Amino acid sequence: MKPDLRTALKERPLVGDGAMGTYLYQLGFPVGVSYEEFNLLKPNVIADVHSRYVKAGAQVIETNTFSAQRGKLSKYGLEHKTEEIKAAGVSIARQAAGDNAYVVGAIGANRAGRRRNLRTSSIKRDFEEQIGALLAANPDGLLLETFFDFEEMSMALALIRKRSDLPVICQFAVENAARTADGVPLADAFARLKDEGADVIGFNCRSGPNAILRAMETIPADLGAPLSVFPNAGIPDYVDGEVIYSASPEYFAASAIRFADLGSRLIGGCCGTTPEHIAAIAGALKTYIPGAAASAPAAAPAARPVLTAEPAEPPVSGGTGEQEPSLVELVRRRHTVIVELDPPRDLDIKRFMQGAQALKDAGADAVTMADNSLAVTRMSNMALGALVKETVGIRPLIHIACRDRNLIGTQSHMMGLDALGIDHVLAVTGDPAKFGDLPGSSSVYDLTSFEIIRMIKQLNEGVAFSGKPLKQKAKFIVGAAFNPNVKYLEKAIERLERKIASGADYIMTQPVYDPALIERIAESTRHLSVPIFIGIMPLASGRNAEYLHNEVPGIQLSDEVRRRMSGLEGPAGRAEGVAIARELLDAAMEHFNGIYLITPFLSYEMSVALTEYVIRNGARAARTK
Template identity: 85%
Template sequence: MKPDLRTALQQKPLVGDGAMGTYLYELGFPVGVSYEEFNLLKPGIIGDVHRRYVDAGAVVIETNTFSAQHGKLSKYGLEKKTEEINAAGVAIAREAAGDKAYVVGAMGAIRAGGRKNARTAGMKRDFEEQIGALLAAKPDGLLLETFFDLEELSLALSLIRARSDLPVICQFAVEDAARTHDGVPLGEAFRRLKAEGADVIGFNCRSGPNAILRAMETIPADLGAPLSVFPNAGIADLVDGKVVYKATPEYFAQSAIRFADLGSRLIGGCCGTTPEHIAAIAQALNGYVPAAERPVRPETSPSRIAVSETPASGGFTDVGEPSLVELVSRRHTVIVELDPPRDLDIARFMQGAKALKDAGADAVTMADNSLAVTRMSNMALGALVKERIGIRPLAHIACRDRNLIGTQSHMMGFDALGIDHVLAVTGDPAKFGDLPGSSSVYDLTSFEIIRMIKQLNEGVAFSGKPLKQKAKFIVGAAFNPNVKHLDKAVQRLERKVASGADYIMTQPVYDPALIERIAESTRHLGVPIFLGIMPLASGRNAEYLHNEVPGIQLSDEVRARMNGLEGPAGRAEGVAIAQELLDAAMPHFNGIYLITPFLFYDMTAALTEYVVRKGAAVSLRG
């Protein structure tokens, strides 16, 4: 007879299950329906998913009841079946688990990071109804998951503790590695939940293994409660209209050991994970021996990368300045990406822009809420760097956030500010960002937005009505060459050029052989290409990019060189690798697109200086 769940969690790391919703989606079931209703309509399907996870090695499985609350079920007219759906969820999981696994009743947040208008009384009613239904079905414990706010999680926990002493697992979904969505430091939040009766506290969803590892490192080692982790399989990507996740089972196996070393005693997976991911975790933890002591949080403060020369730099003015397309036809031209801040402090951003200008960068480019994470407006920052720093701004324009009205208004604003270089991108879906309750608009595709912006250059509004003057936009398009079939990616790129793209900016590339293939495959396009190079900041950063971020693929050699490096040593090696990539790129491409990691602008300033020096030397030899 197996021990109770609370005792088992104290003995060794337990393997949890993986995703339910995204796995059903992967199996071909459509979005826009209540997967919780499948407990009644398709119990065999839900039971089969549970059994696949148990067979893979999961010893803790969650009921298919994450959104089985009155308010959420009411969207499908199912609110009167709340009790029935929850009871069926426990029964199905119990049958699939047999004597091999524990069953925990899953409950999701009501606010979910976005519904601040949800009243406490209404949340209390919905939580109490679901808690009662789950407890009546007799699970081995309850799991409160994907909570953004400590306030809401504490409410749900208190309601459970008022009725039951079953083990309770509490899990946050965090965007910031230091605090909850309602601003409470994670260490303090965990201590409060422990005091309020949580048996296990941890993280799930929103983030892949890398971000959750960083969050775990902020948790006090003397918390006195086991930790749990259920990360996503990296960042979701939209490929041919289908949501996919990148992180492999092998990567999850490696991460599982690091999670266990940091005190996690329940390790599973969330969105994008499959039975294969869980099998990899189970194999990795088989015979696990705890680390002698808890790893220390790596140093993350910026450090200057030494450079031997400081090239002369010229200021940017509106009048008579050649466009980037004209510049790149004459010499090596450098665009550097600098992330807009996620808060209201722009001091470091402006320091970075100044350093890049002094290093010789031709433009500073700013993303448009990349990865659907809210950042300061690149229109405002573009105007500031143009006015205060004297460097050309290049703004990304995402299709995600604005409808046709907002997009034309946005472009008219850029024109009024004299910001005439833009990059048209699709934009990551809003539900994967820091405000998952927000909507993705997508009135336009990336092809259409290019055509519409170029239409403004003809003096014609999106509506077809004439404007009083013509815009002067230079429009770029994005290109991801890190794909299995480069020829198909180039065909898509040809469509963007046909739509009117004046230049191309690529995702970062880390393989010299691929750089040559890109040059050969795109030679016929007739527009300049700015090859993307992003210096790696650490070994952990390298593994995160390779395993979790869509559109980025590192070579085995690069990963081996970065392995284990952190802090200044990691950044120095990252710059060295980037210089070697520049050596491979510059004979083929006059356009260089440097991407600054974590606002470590000294890294891209050093690389900008390297391009300027190397380009000048080539010109002298010529």
């Protein structure tokens, strides 16, 4: 007979299960339905998912009741079946778990990050109903997961403690932050929840292993309560209408050891994870010895030179005059540099503007700004583009995402850019809103990336999106994004050809970290009629390298680059990152005139040094021709 859950958590780290909803989606079940209703309609399907996780090594199974609340089920006309759904959820999980795993009743947040006005009385009622139904089904514990607000978490925990002494696991959803969504520092939130009766406290969803590891580092080691972590399988990518996660099982195995060393005693997976991820975690923890990593002597990283900028030849600046040639014209003549600077996530634009000026002085031809990349809210790139154009005097290149604006808003936005004299744009699909920092917001996607290119070029013909003639024509130069970091490059190029057929004037690639791949891209795209700007992003540290490789869609680092960056942090990491970027630039400049530098963490000094490197070497190459 296995010990109770509290005792088991004290003995050694336990393996949790993985995703339910996204795994059902991967298995072919459609979105837009209540997966919780499957407890009644398709109990064998839910039992099979639970069984797969148990077979993979999961020792704690969550019931399929995350959204089984009256308010959420009412969306599907199922509010009258809440108790039946929850009771069935525990029963199905119990049968699948047998004697091999514990069963915890899953309870999701009502607010779920939404800022809409929900009455406390309504939230309390839904929690009471859900808690009562789950307790009546006799789980081994309860799991409060994906909570954004401390206030709501505290309320749910108090309602449980009024009725039961069962173990309670409390998990917040955070993203690169040291506070809950309602402003409570995480360290304070954890301490208060422990005092209020939480047995295990931790994180799930919203972030991959890297961000959760950073959040865990804000929690005091002497908290006095075990931690739990259920990260997503990296940042999701949205490709041809499908959501895809990229973090591998091997990455989760390595992360599991790091989580355990930081005090995690329950380690599983959330969105995008599968039985393969859980099997990897179970394998990594099977022989885990607490503190083994900490007691082993650490290998000292190789000494790296501190970054120093070489003296540059006089830069060739783009300027923004009316008669200035477009980037497409410039890149056909010489090496041309576009540099991406992320708009700030707050109201302070001082460093951003300093970076734009430094890049102008270094000789960059344009500064490009993403449109709330990764669905994280940032300052308007239209406003910043206008400021950069007016005060710095460098060409702005504005990203336009399909995610945030409907047809009306997109045409209005483009008309505004035209009025401001901003004529270079990059059309992108945009990451789904539910995976960003405001998951309660909606993704629009009235247009695909192909359609938005066609519609913008239609404005150049003096025709509105509606087909109505306009009194004058726009003059947009439209770029398209290209991800060459794929298994089948030929298929990616076929997709690229469709974008060019839709009207794309130039191409900007995702970051490339392999000289051999750069050569393959050159060979495979020689037939294309538009210029390509090869993406190069300097790495800031070893941790940054692993995060990009494992969690960010569209980015793949070579084994050699990962080896060189391993263990490097601070100035040494940035210096090696710039050194690697220079080597990649050498390879890129042999085949392409277009260079697209991507600035990490607004560390524009790195991009300045690389811009000067391109200008200097491009000038030398021109003199030798």
